[in-house]
Amino acid sequence: GAVVSQHPSWVICKSGTSVKIECRSLDFQATTMFWYRQFPKQSLMLMATSNEGSKATYEQGVEKDKFLINHASLTLSTLTVTSAHPEDSSFYICSAPRTGAGNTIYFGEGSWLTVV
């Protein structure tokens, strides 16, 4: 079964509204989680690093006021797309590293956002 759960899988929202996407590590604690975005036929691009108990670190070109990240606990990070526009329509996916043997990184199922 999944070790990182992402919700919702699909969401359609109206332009100008805000949408929250949740990423949960199910059976391990993750002090760091990563949020990626993928546009059609392109590879994943890192948006930001979510840090439990502190501010997220954003990649260059990603608006921190538009993509709000909250890592309130060791098992939950949320990404809120504020004042969404059609160009924000994309596939958003989170990942969480599980430290230990292999340093495996687990991915959520992803969230398809469509802004109409």
Add this chain to the structure above:
Amino acid sequence: KQEVTQIPAALSVPEGENLVLNCSFTDSAIYNLQWFRQDPGKGLTSLLLIQSSQREQTSGRLNASLDKSSGRSTLYIAASQPGDSATYLCAVLYNAGNMLTFGGGTRLMVKP
């Protein structure tokens, strides 16, 4: 700048063929390398994970190799099936930050 490149970008083969997907990376100081599969509208599925000290990993019909000195990894798929049709992504983990650097992916189509 650490970059990961995958070739070809797209590949179409008849069912039953053996095929090779290529991944190259510019910085050889990697921690590990992973191959993922992504089906349309779905998340990522991890296929194989190769640690920097390893040269290859095998799972069923899949075999991934790693040559750090040349900055290359290959994913070998034996006896391809239509169900193998998907996008295959290679991603490199470097020491700092636990952040993966992804290649552009190879879109594979296996025709029955």
